[in-house]
Each structure stands twice: as structure tokens, then as C-alpha cells.
Amino acid sequence: MKPDPQMSPSSVFDPRVLKAPHPVPGAPDNWRRFFGFNTDAKVIGIQYIALALFFLLVGGLLAMIMRGELLTPPSDLVDPTVYNGLYTMHGTVMLFLFLFPILNGFNNLLIPPMIGAPDMAFPRLNAAAFWIVPVFGVVLMASFLVPGGPSSSGWWAYPPVSTQNPLNHFINGQFLWILAVALSGVSSIMGAVNFCTTILRMRAPGMTLFRMPIFCWTALAAQAIQLGGLPVLTAGAVMLLFDLSFGTSFFRPEGGGDPMLYQHFFWFYSHPAVYVMVLPVFGIFSELFPVYARKPLFGYHVVALASFGITFLSLIVWVHHMFTSGTPQWMRNVFMVTTMLIAVPTGIKVFAWLATLWRGKIRLSTPMLFALGGLFNFIFAGITGVMLATVPVDIHVGNTYFVVGHFHTVIFSTITFGVFAGIYHWFPKFTGKMYYEGLGKLHFLLTFIGAQLNFLPMHWAGLMGMPRRVASYDPEFAFANVLASLGAFLLGVATIPFLLNMVSSWVRGPRAPANPWGAIGLEWLLPSPPPAENFEHDVPTVISGPYGYGLGKPLVDDQERYVARSQEA
């Protein structure tokens, strides 16, 4: 970035640090850098988030077409085959193009300033990892155009459905799906190597592991899952590709192969993948509750270590997705127990948050509303999760809408709520502008009502026996489905105030102070928006833990100087 020629001559601090207040947002060289290859983690972070929000709209549109189909019992709006393609693409887009990228965006924005690093450990690798995402986004979208349409084997892509190539085109929807997932894996591994190295090697002086914000702990725990789980999915995807395109029979029973092996490979990663997404959201909750309740995080050490408890347990639960796949009884029992054990570290976190909120001075601004809403929904999803872990319940509802409802309560009503909470909370920090509180609260209200209306009736329909993955259903489920569809359309409407708020407040919102929430943390000792290399050569020395609300202890040595400088810029 070019040094600003109008830099205040009265600055008393190291001029190298103050050389680059960001250009006025909206100025051409400010927005153009978001469209090119840029190695600044803060630019990459916003690139990730903007791209992910675009794909949230794409995935949401696919979902609304499906909910339109499900408004009435018969299959009338779209062809049943198209419907299969819709739910396959909806799941794939939302996981690989919305949630993973948006959380990587948070990692990029938050990790370096939170630990006092100037940037990620490998900036070019970081930018390359980002630019793979639009590439495989295009690959995946292109599958709508190939003969036979997109993959219709679900986001789990089980063989034998996923090894069929009826039209005998080499480039088919399933082929492009595998290619996209493999590219996503490459990008994620590049990201994971970068995030882990950055957190392990680039912390500010005095920032011991147990003085890191919980977000960094959860990011590290989540990236450890990526490193340990993704290679196994990649192995499965390579074998699936050979079966689909090169005539091998790894998963074809007629050639001596074993389709169950694919399920093991797939779920060995794809169950922990949910924790890759939920762990950073636990981090966001742990950052937000202390700020908006004005109390230290309850049980910091235990909350930090519970993240790795989740990482470990998440890698030994995958067979619970296969209770009805001919899994032997002893194996079902083992995995039922390990699955239920996950409730222990997650329960520890939930109780720590509740204890943090207890008798706090709670301020219900938009980020806090989303965080509280997410926590509320997560408790519900956690209870249905333990229900589903129980083998007899799972056998009964495993193929019904109960699972769809549970999963969406986790993935949308918890994770996406946490993502929104994080966006509002750090929006002033990274754009330098305040968002409009009224629009934010409207967004929360519509989203909260829409989510309950959409996903609660699914549980009910599922308990009554409505099967999932089908375009038509028995008329007795009609009422629940009408409610769910109305909820889905409401969620669509809810994105309007959100996007309006983001765009208009970034362009012409009021300027944000350095620390609008009175929050503790290295990122809040930087100006809003932070300069390109954060603290550059003047990195503060951390002298206490990250959640000292009401304790009156400074976070860093010489804190007044950093506070004054962040306000001056």
C-alpha cells in the first residue's frame, strides 16, 4: 500500500507504523484490491467473506426452489431428477462454498491481529488458497450446464449412485462434483497449514497459548481436524473418481469392491467437518459473551482445552452415520458411546457461556442477539443430537426429516447465527464503519423467526415418518411442510436487510471508533480499519489473559500508548 502523503506530522510514534492509514473506504484503489491477487490477510479475509455470502444466496435460492416444490405434496414444480440435483448442489454449495470459505475469512481477518502477527505465515499460499475457491465454484456451477445435469447423488455421493454414468460422457455432473470437492480439499489443506503455522509460530511476546483468545484455540482445533480428516476424504474421492471415470471397482460390488468403504472414508472426514465449522463459531460465542455481558469468560482454561477434546472425539464418531448401513451391533454400540461423549466437552462450553452471562450487564445489540439466538438453537440441536446418537432412535428416524431438522438447526441456526454475530461484531473493526443497528435487529428478528418456522416442523414431520430426499410426500405431512416453506421464504427475505445494511453502511455509514464495544483484545488496540501489517514492528507485549472484563488489569505493557495511537489514526 502507498504511504499516505497527508500523514499527520504531529505523530509522536514510530512513523513506520503510522505510515498507512487506509485510504477512505469507497475510494477506487480501496475496493479494486478486493478483485485481484492480494496477499494481505485482511483483504483475503474480506474476499472470502464476500464470495461466501454470494454463494449463500446461490445455495439459499436452490433451497427456496426445493421448499417451493415441497409446498404441495405431489411433485409438481420441478422434475424429481432435478430435485435430486437441487439438494445435492444446495448441500455442496452451502458447505464447501459458503461455510468453509466464510470461516476461513474469519480466520484471515482475526487470527493475525488477535495474536499480534503482521500477516499470515505464508501470505502467497494464503492468496492461492483463496483463489482456488472461485475456481471450484465455477467448476461446480458448470455442472448445471453439462449433459445429464449436476450430480444428483447427494452431498454424501454414496456409490453405487455416484459411480453411475448413464450418458457415458467423461465430463458429467458427478465428475465435476468430485473435481470441485478435491479442489476444495487442496484449498483447505493450504489454509490449515497456514493457520496452524501462524498460530504456533507468530504470536506476540507474552502471548502464551493460555493467553490466546478462545477464537484462536478453536481455529487451531478446527484446522487440526482439517489436517487429520481431509486426506481421508481425498483418498475416498480419488478412488470414487477412478470408479466413475476409469473403470476400476474399488466401490463396485460387482467387481469385488466394497461400497461401505466409501461411507467410512466419507464420514471419517465429513462428520468432523461439522466440527470444523462449529468450533470457530464456539470461538465467536466465547469472544462475544464476555464483551456484551461485561464479565470474564467463565472457565477459560477448560473452554480452551475442551476445543481439543472435541477435535479428538470428533475423529472417532463417524460410524454413527452408518447405523443403518449393515454395521455390526458391537460397532454401533461403540460409536453410540463415543458420539454421546462429545456432549461432554460441548456441554462444558455451554455451561461456561451460561455462567459468563449469569448476572452480567447484558447489552442486546445485534451481535449479542445473534450469539444468544445461536446458543439457544445450539442447545436444542445438541439435545436432538444426543437423541440421534442413540441407536434405536437413529434406526427409527435415520432416514426422515428429523435428521434434516437436526442438521439444519446445527448448520444454520447455530453456525450461521454465529457467523452473523461475528460479522456484525467485527464489521466496525475491519471496515472502519458502523452498521445500522435498526436494520441489524430487523435482520435478527426475521432470521430467528424464519429459522424456527423452517426447521422445527421438520423435526415433527420426521418423527411422524416423513422420509427425506424425496420431492413428493404423503398429504398428512402437508401442514408441517407449508410452515417449513414459509420459514424458508422468510429466511430469503431476511437477507435483504442484511445485505442492505452491509453495503450501505460500508459505503456511507458513520465512522467507527477503534473500540466501539469496549472490548479487550489485541485487535481492538488497532485503529479501525487496522493498517496493512497490524502492529508492524511495534508489537505490544501481552501481560494478561484476554477476558479481563471488570478486573481493571491492562492487557499489554504500555496500554495507554496503544489505545491513544489507535484512536488517533
Add this chain to the structure above:
Amino acid sequence: MDTPAHGHPPAHGLAHAPAHGGHNLTGFVIFLCSESLIFLAFFAAYITYRMSAPVWRPAGVEGLEVREPLLYTLILVSSSLVIWLAERALQRGRLGAFRGWWLLTMVMGSIFVFGQAQEWAKLPFGPQSGVFGASFYLLTGFHGLHVITGILLMGLMLVRSFQPGNYDNGEAGVVSVSLFWHFVDVIWILLFLLLYAWQR
């Protein structure tokens, strides 16, 4: 939470990096740990098929010839010693010796790839011959890709060794490639045991 009074003094935290890119080795080790899991997944698949497939070897295939692969195995495994000599020469500042040992490692790796290709050409079964053929070609092919990658990376490091001032900021590149080569060797030893030694 921690205060300077008990536990870690402030200056104890890991040193702040003065510049980007000082962490290549850390990043590379993390990557290798992850990469090894792809091989472990393939090994798990192979063992599952070997133990449970209704039909293992295709009709007419008795087993794999062991003698020639054993020879190439010995060449590949001993190249790990040669690359260690190269690394040691570089640490002692003997650039010429480094280049010699390094080139020898590349030659030995290439001999291994050549041997593998010859074996593939002679085999009476293909990747479409049941799970035996498929997993044999998958495992040897995926490993072979890693050997070729290693040779290419060594070539890159060799070219760089002629740039003046290349080692001013340490030898992380050479150390990483050497680590990668040991990794490829260890994987091959496991593969040899699974594919060739475990035939009965």
C-alpha cells in the same frame, strides 16, 4: 489467567517473526503429517480388500515377482543415506560435495521410477482387474507421483544452489525436500511390505 507473577514471564512467548516466510519448515512438517494420512487411508483400503474381498487376485495371476522390486527398493532406501550425506555436506559449507550427493540421490530416485515403469509394463493385470489390480496401481502410482515430485523438487533446489546468496537465510528448502524424500522412502517400505512381502 496467567499473570507474569506465576508461570510464563512475558518475554517467554515465541519470538515474533521479523519477516514473513521464516516458518517454512514448520509449515512443511504440518503438511507432511497431513499428507501421510492419504497414504494411511489407502493402506487401510488395501488391508480391508486383502482381508475381505471375495475374489482377490484375478484369474491366472499367481502373485507379484519380488526379486526386481526388492533391488529397486534397496536403491530407493539407500538414497535416503545419500541425501543425508548431501545435507551434511551443505551444513559444512562444501557446496560441491552437496551437489554431487544431491545429484546422485536424483539419479537413484529416477532409477526407481524407471524400475517401477518397467514392472508396470510387464504385469499381466491392469487397474480394471478387480480390487487387487486397482489397489496395486493406485498405491504404486500415487507413491510414484510422490517420487517424481521429489525428484522435481530436488532439481529445483539444485538450480537454486547456483544462485549467489541462496543460503543466506538458511537451508529450509533443502531440509524440507530431504525430509520429503525420507517420507517417500518410509512410505515405500510400508508399501513393499504390504504389496510384495504380504503375498501369502
